[in-house]
Amino acid sequence: xxxxxxxxxxxxxxxxxxxxxxxxxxxxxxxxxxxxxxxxxxxxxxxxxxxxxxxxxxxxxxxxxxxxxxxxxxxxxxxxxxxxxxxxxxxxxxxxxxxxxxxxxxxxxxxxxxxxxxxxxxxxxxxxxxxxxxxxxxxxxxxxxxxxxxxxxxxxxxxxxxxxxxxxxxxxxxxxxxxxxxxxxxxxxxxxxxxxxxxxxxxxxxxxxxxxxxxxxxxxxxxxxxxxxxxxxxxxxxxxxxxxxxxxxxxxxxxxxxxxxxxxxxxxxxxxxxxxxxxxxxxxxxxxxxxxxxxxxxxxxxxxxxxxxxxxxxxxxxxxxxxxxxxxxxxxxxxxxxxxxxxxxxxxxxxxxxxxxxxxxxxxxxxxxxxxxxxxxxxxxxxxxxxxxxxxxxxxxxx
Amino acid sequence: xxxxxxxxxxxxxxxxxxxxxxxxxxxxxxxxxxxxxxxxxxxxxxxxxxxxxxxxxxxxxxxxxxxxxxxxxxxxxxxxxxxxxxxxxxxxxxxxxxxxxxxxxxxxxxxxxxxxxxxxxxxxxxxxxxxxxxxxxxxxxxxxxxxxxxxxxxxxxxxxxxxxxxxxxxxxxxxxxxxxxxxxxxxxxxxxxxxxxxxxxxxxxxxxxxxxxxxxxxxxxxxxxxxxxxxxxxxxxxxxxxxxxxxxxxxxxxxxxxxxxxxxxxxxxxxxxx
Numbered sequence: 001x002x003x004x005x006x007x008x009x010x011x012x013x014x015x016x017x018x019x020x021x022x023x024x025x026x027x028x029x030x031x032x033x034x035x036x037x038x039x040x041x042x043x044x045x046x047x048x049x050x051x052x053x054x055x056x057x058x059x060x061x062x063x064x065x066x067x068x069x070x071x072x073x074x075x076x077x078x079x080x081x082x083x084x085x086x087x088x089x090x091x092x093x094x095x096x097x098x099x100x101x102x103x104x105x106x107x108x109x110x111x112x113x114x115x116x117x118x119x120x121x122x123x124x125x126x127x128x129x130x131x132x133x134x135x136x137x138x139x140x141x142x143x144x145x146x147x148x149x150x151x152x153x154x155x156x157x158x159x160x161x162x163x164x165x166x167x168x169x170x171x172x173x174x175x176x177x178x179x180x181x182x183x184x185x186x187x188x189x190x191x192x193x194x195x196x197x198x199x200x201x202x203x204x205x206x207x208x209x210x211x212x213x214x215x216x217x218x219x220x221x222x223x224x225x226x227x228x229x230x231x232x233x234x235x236x237x238x239x240x241x242x243x244x245x246x247x248x249x250x251x252x253x254x255x256x257x258x259x260x261x262x263x264x265x266x267x268x269x270x271x272x273x274x275x276x277x278x279x280x281x282x283x284x285x286x287x288x289x290x291x292x293x294x295x296x297x298x299x300x301x302x303x304x305x306x307x308x309x310x311x312x313x314x315x316x317x318x319x320x321x322x323x324x325x326x327x328x329x330x331x332x333x334x335x336x337x338x339x340x341x342x343x344x345x346x347x348x349x350x351x352x353x354x355x356x357x358x359x360x361x362x363x364x365x366x367x368x369x370x371x372x373x374x375x376x377x378x379x380x381x382x383x384x385x386x387x388x389x390x391x392x393x394x395x396x397x398x399x
Numbered sequence: 400x401x402x403x404x405x406x407x408x409x410x411x412x413x414x415x416x417x418x419x420x421x422x423x424x425x426x427x428x429x430x431x432x433x434x435x436x437x438x439x440x441x442x443x444x445x446x447x448x449x450x451x452x453x454x455x456x457x458x459x460x461x462x463x464x465x466x467x468x469x470x471x472x473x474x475x476x477x478x479x480x481x482x483x484x485x486x487x488x489x490x491x492x493x494x495x496x497x498x499x500x501x502x503x504x505x506x507x508x509x510x511x512x513x514x515x516x517x518x519x520x521x522x523x524x525x526x527x528x529x530x531x532x533x534x535x536x537x538x539x540x541x542x543x544x545x546x547x548x549x550x551x552x553x554x555x556x557x558x559x560x561x562x563x564x565x566x567x568x569x570x571x572x573x574x575x576x577x578x579x580x581x582x583x584x585x586x587x588x589x590x591x592x593x594x595x596x597x598x599x600x601x602x603x604x605x606x607x608x609x610x611x612x613x614x615x616x617x618x619x620x621x622x623x624x625x626x627x628x629x630x631x632x633x634x635x636x637x638x639x640x641x642x643x644x645x646x647x648x649x650x651x652x653x654x655x656x657x658x659x660x661x662x663x664x665x666x667x668x669x670x671x672x673x
Contacts, residue, residue, distance in 0.1 A: 010428075010643075010645045010646050010649040010654075011432075012649065013645060013649040013650075013654060013655070013658050014425065014428040014429050014432055014645070014658060014661075015432055016658070017425075017429050017658045017659070017661060017662040017665075018429050018432040018433050020662055021429065021433060021662055021665055021666060021669070022433055037530050038527075038530075040479050040480065040483065040527050040528060042479075042480040042483070043483065043528075146531075148488050148493070149486045149487060149488050149496045150483075151483060151528065151531050178527065179476060179479065179527070180527060187436075
């Protein structure tokens with residue numbers, strides 16, 4: 001007998017049942033409330049375009065391109081920290097050893113020397129131990145992004161708690177949980193980049209680079225760009241450099257409010273941090289360098305960004321020092337005064353150090369050849385200069 | 400708490416798979432039409448013959464890696480994740496998801512016999528993903544095997560399909576007592592007998608009418624009667640075409656009876672009652 005497959009008539013049949021069911025209470029099955037549920041950890045994933053990063057950049061990208069599982073990503077992080085810790089003379093085998101010893105009075109002194117990765121892992125271990133002892137008191141906020149049979153939830157807030165729970169499950173002995181994590185589930189249609197931005201900016205510790213990514217996401221959204229659901233390179237965020245709020249007056253207030261109620265000029269300054277090179281961005285993000293220091297770096301040639309940011313980190317430079325470092329002609333007359341008593345050649349050489357960040361090696365070589373008229377003589381001049389620089393460095397170090 | 404219906408009877412050919420698949424599809428359809436925020440239904444096929452799997456997915460080639468067998472043999476901490484990875488979408492309805500059976504389930508019972516906690520191998524991982532579904536329907540094999548026990552332990556509501564024949568109704572009491580054994584013996588107070596479903600009822604046969612009347616008049620069993628599904632050729636033709644009877648012939652008497660049954664079950668789910 002041929003099939004009488006007729007989905008319209010099947011609809012009619014089930015619709016009549018539904019009608020009977022809904023009689024008197026048409027809304028009885030509608031539930032638009034926000035649910036709190038315990039969800040299998042494996043079904044929860046961090047947001048790949050979340051401006052606030054937990055994992056270091058390399059691990060972040062590897063994890064979100066599915067080259068690493070959560071356990072593998074944490075294993076890599078632990079390994080990274082183990083290497084750094086060994087170099088600093090405090091090797092550890094178990095992550096619990098990272099927690100400060102309450103009987104050790106010199107703890108504060110050691111804290112100051114922790115690398116960002118060590119600090120991160122230590123914070124995660126601390127959080128994991130709290131979850132083990134007291135339970136997960138504060139649920140994660142997740143967005144239901146399930147498709148077909150694949151149940152999937154994207155973290156809106158609480159990525160740190162997510163990683164701490166994985167750490168607890170796989171790296172800390174005596175875990176006796178069931179691999180579930182409590183979550184507040186937000187329907188996909190109620191999730192928005194504005195909501196996420198508000199959550200982020202309301203918390204302390206959001207780095208300037210994270211703020212720049214956040215600003216970019218908001219701008220791209222209001223200009224109708226599709227926000228991908230996979231990890232993106234910095235060039236994706238840099239598209240926002242071409243955009244502004246001028247053509248989108250209706251969103252201006254919402255964007256600035258989502259960014260923590262900042263002014264338009266501050267918003268532009270934050271956005272312009274996206275001009276930093278990839279390496280400089282990563283360094284600045286990891287070390288949480290402030291916007292007022294980074295704004296000077298943006299002004300110099302891109303190949304010097306990473307080096308300057310590294311110097312900011314290594315020497316803990318102030319904003320004024322960064323400004324002077326970045327400006328080739330930064331000395332004023334007052335500063336020049338004591339130098340006038342020195343030999344003019346030495347003063348000239350000292351001034352040249354201000355120009356190194358604004359000159360490319362190629363231009364320098366060309367100028368040198370033009371000046372000396374012979375590459376061999378130019379090379380000899382450079383070697384002599386290097387000798388002078390090395391000697392000066394030795395003297396400075398001794399001082 | 401997600402209601403988990405298990406269709407069980409140790410007698411074969413009483414319409415367990417037909418009822419399980421049709422009920423699962425019906426609940427998903429009715430909830431979606433009612434505007435429920437979650438109308439997904441999971442159908443679990445624990446019968447190694449895999450008939451429910453075949454008709455709802457059009458496939459019978461599930462094996463050790465992608466079927467219930469994989470869930471039962473997974474390490475305990477990974478079982479829930481394996482379960483969620485084995486679930487496939489039914490060809491009948493996007494909201495109907497299927498955990499397929501495999502012929503390997505036959506061997507799984509022997510393999511699990513000596514494993515501690517074996518009866519909970521389905522209930523434990525299922526409890527971790529149950530809240531993603533509005534309802535779960537479990538089809539069992541025609542025996543009181545370990546696999547059936549696993550289905551009962553994972554369930555909240557047992558539905559017993561029975562043909563209106565003398566020997567079938569005699570066996571009914573042993574099915575009920577088995578369900579009670581599970582509830583008491585395994586400390587599973589949430590499991591209740593949700594109803595007796597009379598299937599393949601032919602009102603032209605005097606014996607069928609007589610037994611149905613007896614059942615209705617019984618002090619305990621009569622109250623448990625939740626539906627009568629008439630014997631209908633449309634059901635076997637629907638199977639042959641890998642369609643649900645709702646789809647194959649919505650006007651068939653069996654379709655109307657199943658729709659009525661689905662209405663009863665959804666009403667109970669909404670009220671949270673037995």
